Amino acid sequence: MNKIQSHSTIRRRNFLKYLAAVGITAAGGYMFFEYAPWLNYDEQAKQIRRPFEKNLTKSAQMQEIVRYATLAANGHNTQPWKFVIKQNAIEIYPDYARRLSVVDPGDRELWISLGCALENLLIAARSAGYTPEVTYPYAVDFIRIRLTADTMQRSPLLDAIPLRQNTRSEYTSQIIKRNDFDQIHAPPLEPGVVVHFVTNSAGLKTVLEYVIQGNLSQYADKAFVDELIYWLRFNKKEALASLDGLFTRCSGNPEVPRWLGRMFVAGMKPQQWADADTKKLRSSHGAVVLASESDDKTTWVRTGQVYERIALKMTSLNIKSAFINQPVEVTKLRSQFQSAIGLGAYLPQLLMRFGYANTMPRSLRRPIKQVLI
Numbered sequence: 001m002n003k004i005q006s007h008s009t010i011r012r013r014n015f016l017k018y019l020a021a022v023g024i025t026a027a028g029g030y031m032f033f034e035y036a037p038w039l040n041y042d043e044q045a046k047q048i049r050r051p052f053e054k055n056l057t058k059s060a061q062m063q064e065i066v067r068y069a070t071l072a073a074n075g076h077n078t079q080p081w082k083f084v085i086k087q088n089a090i091e092i093y094p095d096y097a098r099r100l101s102v103v104d105p106g107d108r109e110l111w112i113s114l115g116c117a118l119e120n121l122l123i124a125a126r127s128a129g130y131t132p133e134v135t136y137p138y139a140v141d142f143i144r145i146r147l148t149a150d151t152m153q154r155s156p157l158l159d160a161i162p163l164r165q166n167t168r169s170e171y172t173s174q175i176i177k178r179n180d181f182d183q184i185h186a187p188p189l190e191p192g193v194v195v196h197f198v199t200n201s202a203g204l205k206t207v208l209e210y211v212i213q214g215n216l217s218q219y220a221d222k223a224f225v226d227e228l229i230y231w232l233r234f235n236k237k238e239a240l241a242s243l244d245g246l247f248t249r250c251s252g253n254p255e256v257p258r259w260l261g262r263m264f265v266a267g268m269k270p271q272q273w274a275d276a277d278t279k280k281l282r283s284s285h286g287a288v289v290l291a292s293e294s295d296d297k298t299t300w301v302r303t304g305q306v307y308e309r310i311a312l313k314m315t316s317l318n319i320k321s322a323f324i325n326q327p328v329e330v331t332k333l334r335s336q337f338q339s340a341i342g343l344g345a346y347l348p349q350l351l352m353r354f355g356y357a358n359t360m361p362r363s364l365r366r367p368i369k370q371v372l373i
């Protein structure tokens, strides 16, 4: 090799090293800002779930009750609610700007979500020393809870409110203890709402068939997948910026940049979603169907209340639960599922599985100042 050649080889090598250094620094910087290690997700999730405070001034107490209402289950964690605090009442309004027009075109699940929030609100209000009286949304588009000062009635479910979660992982397959099952299988109901526990293998096989069909139908629909991606929060930076939506870690998935997450979710085959849910259902002790006589706003709210009651009771016994609503959300499957599972004239509204499992990372909520009108 002559002098000129060796010089140009050295220059090329140096240039490549320089390029590699720039590439590594840029990638490192990108990852650093993408994952924002200085942001503490778990602290934020814990803060919104801090213990319930009592004996506050009236206005602070009302806000505290609203905070506990917002810890309720809700579709895609859209938090589709707004609250108005009045002199002796709290009102819950739907926030239609947060509706899920693809998976829930009739706002059925939106009103169920408001029912979940209502149930938390009632438990918190009683614990703070108020007797609540609910006006359901028969003729209006909101729920009104009149609050009369009374003695404090501590509900054992109050402590379960910040602990409840929709646990989407595979469960341990352990059988629920007899004594615990006795405490959950006949929850207090609401007029027009029934619950149907499925724990035998024939019944669970039917549930699984419909969950699979539901998955195949939903994930073949681009609009459904697009709506899901819109509400997915692929890393904590995104989750903490919006304080809503479905954070991937809560479902046991890693944090990734949005472009990668979107590519991954859009590229998943419907069968892969169905296979994942098959494993999850098979690892659960059983399923619960919530069904109702009619399909109107008040019934949806009451269904949400009964769901929240069941989920809180399960939480207090360290039993985990998660929704598998696909057979109810896919219109063409809903009535088939209704007869296959033996519900007679009752319309299926919600489907959930339950069992033992570890706790997953907790979802976020917006602070109450963002949900108060």
Ligand SMILES: Cc1cc2nc3c(=O)[nH]c(=O)nc-3n(C[C@H](O)[C@H](O)[C@H](O)COP(=O)(O)O)c2cc1C
Binding pocket: 071, 072, 073, 074, 075, 076, 077, 109, 110, 112, 113, 116, 164, 165, 166, 167, 168, 245, 246, 322, 323, 324, 325, 326, 363
């Ligand atoms: C009406 C309704 C429908 C839901 N549907 C599903 C579902 O089909 N699949 C699912 O994994 N979670 C479902 N969820 C659970 C929400 O995604 C969950 O409540 C929300 O992300 C907040 O998380 P958390 O319940 O752990 O607090 C549903 C919740 C409600 C109230």
